[in-house]
């Protein structure tokens with residue numbers, strides 16, 4: 179049987195590795211893939227020119243619409259270390275074509291930035307570490323549940339306040355006051371677009387707290403049920419505003435993550451709207 183795999187020619191493999199400085203393109207990894215071998219005449223290579231869309235039918239992310247030429251072209255390849263190469267092929271939902279293309283573009287940009295920079299520390303990676311911290315700050319019920327299922331409003335308000343502090347200072351406190359993670363505040367983000375979006379998110383968090391206070395003062399919601407933990411919003415528009423504003427916050431955060439090529443939060447649970 180003829181070989182039906184559209185493998186990359188050696189020239190394409192070299193090109194893919196060279197374009198990212200022989201580092202793994204996974205932003206979570208960035209491992210160098212080439213170095214000296216004990217044999218002075220040889221190198222050790224743990225890098226792989228991986229297919230974004232599989233080389234053969236039935237493989238990960240296979241695209242039947244592609245021609246064999248497209249399948250074995252550099253456009254369809256990404257340089258990864260061996261373990262990341264396996265990782266992306268084991269979960270094609272999470273590591274989809276779009277995400278791999280973002281990884282590739284960012285790794286190429288980073289390789290150029292490193293050539294141009296005097297310092298080996300890349301600014302992009304610093305941003306990415308901080309973005310990961312911010313994503314963690316939003317991974318809590320205050321950004322996942324409908325407003326009337328939040329439990330006590332005081333706790334919800336506290337969770338929002340803690341998130342604002344985390345965005346500004348890089349310190350995240352749990353509900354019992356314990357510091358669980360430390361980073362830097364959003365003002366240290368170097369990418370101006372991401373910094374602006376994070377400012378917008380923080381403004382929206384502040385607006386959430388302000389409106390919550392007004393709602394409380396004007397008694398726009400009331401408690402019911404055992405232990406006063408169920409809420410009834412008398413103003414549906416206000417209730418929807420709380421839900422939509424938080425949804426919008428997660429959307430903006432997701433758009434930054436997508437641009438940075440890092441995993442984002444799952445969208446909030448499906449909301450019921452009137």
Ligand SMILES: [Zn+2]
Pocket residue numbers: 202203204207208209258259260261262263
């Ligand atoms: Zn890797």
